[in-house]
Amino acid sequence: MGCLFLPSVKWFFGWSILFITGIFWLTRSWEKTIVYGYWPLSVYYVGQLYVFQVIRPEELYLPLYPEGRSLYFKLTPLLILGIAMIVTWVIKMLMGRVKTDWLILILLISVLTRLVSGFEMKILPWWVEIGMMTNNLALVVWWWWTSNYLKSAKKKDREYFWKYLGEIIKVSIIIGSLLVLIQTINGSVLGLVVEQMTTLAYLGADSVGSWLIRVVGIWNHPNEAAYYILFWSIAWLLIRIKLGDNLKEILKKWLLLPLLALICLQSRTVYLAMVPIIFWGVYFYRDKINIKKLKEMRIKGGKLWLIMGILFLAVMVMGDRFLNLLTNFGENSGWDTREKLVVVATNLTKKHLWWGVGDGNFIPVAFREDLTGIMKTFPEAVHNGGLLILTEEGLVGVVVWIFFMMVFIKYWWSYTKKNLKLRWLLLGSLWSQFIVMTFQPFSNILMANFIVGVLLLANEAKLSK
């Protein structure tokens, strides 16, 4: 949390060195430094920024993009840790101390296919493509390090890990949510080094005139912020369920922060994505939900005002947002724009079927090759995660992801035979992810729920032996 108030990117690099060295000092182990150090560094996307302008402002028809459109790359402390992780992993592999894991091998193939897709189009310089590939590879290698660690660690060490990961995710949720709430009260970003945006951008016609400002937290867009806060919360819940917490131990006061933040972020798709998780909760804790007891409860004073306030805010915000949705069907509306972008994506897919246009390259390639003209007025990626993956990573990339999902679900199904609560929480979260990806330009499948899920499999694999 201390790094929130660092004055510059250089200080963040310094803080990262101290953090990693500190973990090493405590654990006396490079393996544990990686296992414990990677996640905290991945929370903030802070580093030396490189901007590549791909569309000049005068090429666009609307004044919403005064600086045109650019692709971004950052040299972050996480990338440097990633390089060190990869090199030491290769050495470890050569020394034959690595256990193979099917899921991770499939993910390695996915990293490779994304690299091929990126190099095909030559949109970004080679060193940026290599940097992006290193970032993707680093996550997989961290998974591999951690899975390997969990498979060979003692029970006590494994318990440490899960408690630590749970606490780190909890702190991440609190920080992310607090920043959203403070920005909402402030009416603007705060100018912190960890914030991605320096000003709040235009967020769609249906957001204009809203009585509650939409902020972004440490992310680039309110929808992205809500997506991350929700899935971090699900990942935290997975860990708590795995540790065997009961409902009383799970429902803590701090959960009001992400709940309020999610309401304030006004993301309709994330509201919908919460439905499977609510269903999961109602089904598995139905015996704890006693309507008669609830009716008899007498809530007074501050608690009553707090509950009333949150309910009022939720009804007002959600009602307003869904009402906007119902009145937003005309020319250039949200629906209309989404439909046009689907046409653009379909055309691109036909042309670049096998390898796609490259990870993150939808906007520049669609702008270059689009004949419909929509990219001149709305230079954004197609608002459907699945179609975005197909367009950017091609059929090869999609097949690899489908294969990964199938293998993952097969393993998950088999390892959670005795823990249906855990099984259906993760499967419900996949459904939530599917809902968000259906309406948003998010192509990142490996969200926090997946990351924790794969690690749980590694943990369960050890237990089942």
Next chain:
Amino acid sequence: MKLSFPNKGLRLGDIFGLCLFLGIMVMAYFLVMRKADRVYVTLRVSQSDLINANTGGISAALPAWYLENIKVDPNPLTNSEISVVKVFQYQNNSNEKTVYLTLRLLVTYDKKSGIYTYNGLPLLVGSYQSFTYNGVLIRGIVQNVSGVMEDKREEKTLMVEGLVKVENYMTKNFVNGLTISDSDDRVVAKIENVEIDPGDSKDNKIVKLKLRIRVDKFDDVYLYGGETAIKMGQELDLDFWNFEAKVTVTDFKEVLE
């Protein structure tokens, strides 16, 4: 919850891993990391620079006062990323307003390439750049970045002789001592002498002028208003407060101030 880590002795492989991380960090610091700095950037902004920006080619000329309204920041040495230190313009052409802005920018410097970057975009002399300042979009050509290029221009004064054919009613405007000033209130052109000769018809006259003008000398070329080359037989645009005269240069020589 209290977290604790099980400790054990150090192994060579563990030390290697940490040293590798620190080594890459040090290498990145010396080879890749850019230095944050504040530089002064001269930006040439004209009305036509703003035409077509974000309109996809549809003509959308902005009024002249748009440029004139850009004001110097009252406290330019603040910590803000961008501040306007100076606004300068020559009154040389009423059809195409041109303003020179001196901006103080927080930039990063890449030692290897010798390039400054602002908000991640390279700040190249001669490139078109967009800046957002206090809710105003400023777009123009980067004329200079402090420390990147040496400004070879020298300020000189010229005595220029020229003539202009005008309608009879216009002759009364040409009077001795009439001046044109820049935005710093310095006189850049002054009529020293006026002679009026008959024209080729009864409706017009030939006005012969002697002018003292302030120019920039760049190699062998004298530039009026920073841009118009003074050459024999060429027209010189003089934008007086109440009329504009296109004077054909018949002679010029450098004088000492």
